[in-house]
Amino acid sequence: MTDQAVDTSGPAGAAGVSGAERSSGATPPQFFGRERELKDLQADIERAGLDTLAGRKAARARVLLIAGRPGSGRTALAAELARRLAEPGDYPDGVFRVALTDHSGERVPAEHTARELLDLLSLPAPPGADEDELSGMVREAFAVRRALILLDDAVDAGQVDPLLPDNPDCLVVATSTGPLTGIPGVRPCTIGGMDAGSAVQLLARTIGQVRITVDPRTAEALTEECAGQPAALVLVAGWLAARPGASVADVTKQLRELPDDTEQPTGARPLARAFRLVHESLPQAAARILRLLALAPAGLADAHTASALAGCSVSAAQTTLDDFVRFGLLRSNGADLPQYEVPGCLAPLLRALLEERDRPAEIQLARARMLERTVRQLQSCRAVTDPEGTPARRKLAGLPRSLRFPNPEAAAEWLRIRQPALLASARLAVQDGELDTLARRLVAALVRALAVHRGTEDAAPELYGLHGLVLDVAERRDLPREKAAALLNLADLDARTGRTKEALTRYRAALDAGRAANDLYATGRAMESVGGAYAELGDFNRASDWYGRALAQRLTQGERADEARLYGRLGAVHSYAGRYGEALRNWRAAAAGYRRLGDLPAQARALSEAARVQEYAGRPQESLHTCREAVELARRAGDVRLQAALQLRLADTLDRLGDPAAAGLHRAAADRLLGDQGAACEIRSTSIKT
8 A cells, every 4th residue: 555645746746766656757756754764764774683793794685664554654754765775876776666565455466566576677577477486586686786675565574575685785665554573683663643843844835834824833733633644634735725715723623523433543543534524525526536436446547537437527537636636635647648546545445435425336337337438448549550441440430539549659658557557457357256248348458459569478477367367257157268268378378488387288278168168269279289288398199199189170170271280280290209201291281281272481391391301211312302392482482581591401401412512502592592691691590490
């Protein structure tokens, strides 16, 4: 949970150095107060630890802990400490901030935290890797860096310990509600309310010094009423700023008259009263929008989110969100595409108020509207990349102007900014279980948008998680076709990252699901992929068996391109197994298939592989003849690189036949085709793939 700042360049600005701030270009907020705590924390860095006292070099990074309840300004204090420590260049590799508790108050899975840190480090994280592997990658990355890591809102030591670098040159600053028992040598800096002078200064910064000067004693009484809590003071200051005619005494009186919520802990009651004061003063429509923001995924919203939740216009929602920023109820990233965040300390208050004031049916309807709007935005985000005149672009033209993007670049930027909220929205929609149809549409639209704007390789970690969500819904709703598709996609990503055994298990499960759905495409694809997994594992007998099963199905369906490809795969595994007769028959069958399809380059590659098999089988003259056929096909196809590669293959064969003069001629021909001896050498070292 990210807390309200201590404070700030705006009523609800957040101090910090997070990856989001780094990418959005938001102005670092102003900070004041907490000087004693800052000095104590800085002194604690130099304090001798147990290792030093024992005459040993510290084995791990030092951990500083700032403890305080939500709304106390612990996150802002940690961020200010990080800024001061980083400013002189003591941590040249940067400051990296991640949250360990999500907006709903649940602990963030260790896998997600590690992935976020790797992303901030610009290091690729393998899709599907478990938390141990990812945490190890994080520790390894920081082992060679001098960096400061800010771990915000830790629940316990179990979240922090796996991320601690084995490097004393790094520093970890953690925030938490209480102590982190289990990490040696950590002394918490516990914070409560601000001192009276800093609290009054915070009020004056928002409402002006004049209103403080005319009644300084009441201003101090107001800070006492708020228990010096920065979050409560920010809300009260926002209330006063919106009412120039109101005095500090007026708001102090109103706060005192509000009853305490006895279900809240004593220390949380001042913030709860300040929030209730602001909420009750809002117009009915604005108050409803505020409550519905409790449904915003990851606590992140934009004008479209608020518009869909409340069923109002986008312009009205935008105005209301900007008002909320002035009141201290939201934070804004300040970007051209504004995104708003509900402060973590206000999130539980919003959820409680929503459940108290709004009916479950209305809440579910608002959630459905938000998901439907998100789906349409994602469809628009993907469609804008299609050429003019395509069906997708014609459909896009029929959407309201507010849902359309002017160009692919604007769509990509929107997707980048909104990606954390979009991924959270997909997870929440699937977890909800009541809107599975919308959840499936949302996940499908998000997968397509990520693939087209970022590419499947770059977006693989996110796609892995999304395919997992599809699998969850398919299993819950007993949808074998969707289950087969999800398993195939997950297995493909496993295979790409070297987890071949895991991929094999999923391919076989996809085969079972495809058969249950009577989906011939899924079963054929699964059988071929099972064969590929066995080939990767070196079990060529099983590989050829599964390729044969897939081929038999393709032959019954008359899918010629798939038939030719599978003949080639059979030829390859038979070659690896040393069954050259079978290999040669299959490569020739592949070449015949490509000939019927009119695919000259593929036919040439198949014949080239047949020539390779003939050479392995000790039939060099036949290999020479077949390779010349392939060269002619490549020439007719106009594929210069393939033609050059085949010329080099011929040269190697002629060398082995004892004809170096002819071999030299073919190498010279390859050089002329490529016009570059270096490129010819590159081709010479590259196998021809079919």
